[in-house]
Amino acid sequence: xxxxxxxxxxxxxxxxxxxRWAFIFLLPWIIGFVVFTAGPMIASLALSFTxxxxxxxxxFVGLDNFERLANDRRIGLALGNTxxxxxxxxxxxxxxxxxxxxxxLRVGRAAGFFRTAFYLxxxxxxxxxxxxxxxxxxxxxxxNQISGTFGLAQPRWLTDPAWVKxxxxxxxxxxxxxxxxIYFAAxxxxxxxxxxxxxxxxxxxxxxxxxxxxxxxxxxxxFTLIVNTIASIQIFTEVFTMFFxxxxxxxxxxxxxxxxxxxxxxxxxxxxxxxxxxxxxxxxVIILAITAVQMKLSKRFVFYAGDDR
Amino acid sequence: MTAQPHQVGGPATAPLPAAGAQVAGRGANxxxxxxxxxxxxxxxxxxxxxxxxxxxxxxxxxASLKTRQTVLNSQLFPQPLQFENYVRVFEIAPVASxxxxxxxxxxxxxxxxxxxxxxxxxAFAYFRFPRRNLLFGLVLATMMLPGAVVMIPSYxxxxxxxxxxxxxxxxxxxxxxxxxxxxxxxxxFLSLPRDLFExxxxxxxxxxxxxxxxxxxxxxxxMIVVFIFELKASWTDLLKPxxxxxxxxxxxxxxxxxSLVSRFNPTSGGQGxxxxxxxxxxxxxxxxxxxxxxxxxYFVEGIATTGSKG
Numbered sequence: 001x002x003x004x005x006x007x008x009x010x011x012x013x014x015x016x017x018x019x020r021w022a023f024i025f026l027l028p029w030i031i032g033f034v035v036f037t038a039g040p041m042i043a044s045l046a047l048s049f050t051x052x053x054x055x056x057x058x059x060f061v062g063l064d065n066f067e068r069l070a071n072d073r074r075i076g077l078a079l080g081n082t083x084x085x086x087x088x089x090x091x092x093x094x095x096x097x098x099x100x101x102x103x104x105l106r107v108g109r110a111a112g113f114f115r116t117a118f119y120l121x122x123x124x125x126x127x128x129x130x131x132x133x134x135x136x137x138x139x140x141x142x143x144n145q146i147s148g149t150f151g152l153a154q155p156r157w158l159t160d161p162a163w164v165k166x167x168x169x170x171x172x173x174x175x176x177x178x179x180x181x182i183y184f185a186a187x188x189x190x191x192x193x194x195x196x197x198x199x200x201x202x203x204x205x206x207x208x209x210x211x212x213x214x215x216x217x218x219x220x221x222x223f224t225l226i227v228n229t230i231a232s233i234q235i236f237t238e239v240f241t242m243f244f245x246x247x248x249x250x251x252x253x254x255x256x257x258x259x260x261x262x263x264x265x266x267x268x269x270x271x272x273x274x275x276x277x278x279x280x281x282x283x284x285v286i287i288l289a290i291t292a293v294q295m296k297l298s299k300r301f302v303f304y305a306g307d308d309r
Numbered sequence: 310m311t312a313q314p315h316q317v318g319g320p321a322t323a324p325l326p327a328a329g330a331q332v333a334g335r336g337a338n339x340x341x342x343x344x345x346x347x348x349x350x351x352x353x354x355x356x357x358x359x360x361x362x363x364x365x366x367x368x369x370x371x372a373s374l375k376t377r378q379t380v381l382n383s384q385l386f387p388q389p390l391q392f393e394n395y396v397r398v399f400e401i402a403p404v405a406s407x408x409x410x411x412x413x414x415x416x417x418x419x420x421x422x423x424x425x426x427x428x429x430x431x432a433f434a435y436f437r438f439p440r441r442n443l444l445f446g447l448v449l450a451t452m453m454l455p456g457a458v459v460m461i462p463s464y465x466x467x468x469x470x471x472x473x474x475x476x477x478x479x480x481x482x483x484x485x486x487x488x489x490x491x492x493x494x495x496x497x498f499l500s501l502p503r504d505l506f507e508x509x510x511x512x513x514x515x516x517x518x519x520x521x522x523x524x525x526x527x528x529x530x531x532m533i534v535v536f537i538f539e540l541k542a543s544w545t546d547l548l549k550p551x552x553x554x555x556x557x558x559x560x561x562x563x564x565x566x567x568s569l570v571s572r573f574n575p576t577s578g579g580q581g582x583x584x585x586x587x588x589x590x591x592x593x594x595x596x597x598x599x600x601x602x603x604x605x606x607y608f609v610e611g612i613a614t615t616g617s618k619g
Contacts, residue, residue: 021516022436029429029448032485037451040462047461054468100358103351110352116605117359120366123601123608125545127563128590131570132369135587140383142368174362178612185613234455237547241567246574263457268552273461280457287455 048278053271065278075279077254078262081165085258086232088169093176093228094221101183102213115181122177130241133171134158143170158242161255168239168256172232179224186220187213215303222298229294230287236260259283369594373587380583394588401585404592406558407565411544411593414479414561418543419536422483426490426535427528431520433491434498435506445495452488456548464552478553479561480543490535493614497531498524534611537604544597562593 157167
């Protein structure tokens, strides 16, 4: 394992040399980890037991912040809104991306063109996605133009609290391009011989999908499930731009109040650093718990070809 | 984890194209599919999807050329085309400064994170040292950490250093590498044959020299992937500037655009000057789309690689 270069006279010293150099190379990360990750994590945990507003030194208040969390109705509201969004966004992204990726797989060279088109929204800055959807979701906007053509309802996506979150979900699905790219790459690694064999055995298209395609791309699906869930729980930029920039409509803002937006307000508008730190830790625990459950589920559903990892 | 996933195999000098090359001969890579009814349906479906993904950009462009009165109407071809929106938007707000700030921060953020992550990734890929797997596990674990948990203490750190309301906090954290890129680059360094480095060592190359003159040139494409990913992340980021910057002149484009929405929003006393907001939206979007078209290969391969190795 750690065999030094043969014939070097000071081979014992060389091993130490390698370790020393390794830690020199690692130094940026070690400093960053201590100063910008581990330290702040401990600090925010400590702050969560205090009352702190920058102007006065932190004051220890025990579990007060966590008690307040449990009684804060806007926390419940923000958690509910965030869960609603994640519950529609994550399955929506996975199903639509998979459908698009499977279509791409069967159109040969043209796939490159379509993939580019699908990915364009994903490189659009999130603030601009927000402003763009202020336009598209407005009364005369593109979405209502289309639903009008088909004789469907033309809701007021931006001002009717009942329609605000569905509008946000639609906006979020527009930027699913990177998930399509991931699935497309995964699908191209499924051995075609398997499909031919299944065809000979008389398997239906659904059976082939269920028993060949899904197992082979289950790793990619699991990866996107975790990444998209974590990201959706932290949705901020688009919604902040659309509904929290100057708007003072409380009904709409209650409907669009997502967890990180509320956290931002508490921290950097109200400067309640203690309470906001408690909120941050609650978020951390929620994300850890959800990821742990997903990991556990993956053990049952994810199939690794050859399992040589 | 030391077993190399076969996706990045192939010649070490070009690990990226190899991912596409190895599927040659499969159905997906045939020049053109057979023209059956199924194919026509597929093309139709993809065509509709393309319109859904692309048409909003046309709508945005159209709105950016309208007047304040017509910006929210449903006309696709505005009469007249008000190109002066793009001139006026630079006069009503320091958009030129915002643009410069965004470029400066983006380049600094991308350069620093690329080289610091490459340094750390090389240590994990090449050196053998005690507790290596434990430390690498720690790197991976930090990827899961929500930014919100460290947001307030990070603010306090930069505030203590006196660097809030400067551009420094927007990029300087990147000097210390980033877990995701360390993971990505380590995969690429691992795909380089070890003999290469042993040979360099026999020739008397020092470790820094091996990193700089052997490893880096061979993983150039992976470095470009990291660079443009971070450039995009920085160009798009609203939260950091929102937390750290107060002076309008120091805004980056995302914060500037967000401030225009605040300023012109009718419910906060604005006049609904959405034509300026849309012109500014085009200004922030076009550079990113241009970079995407120039470097599409790196975007696509970078994402595909992360996904298939996650």
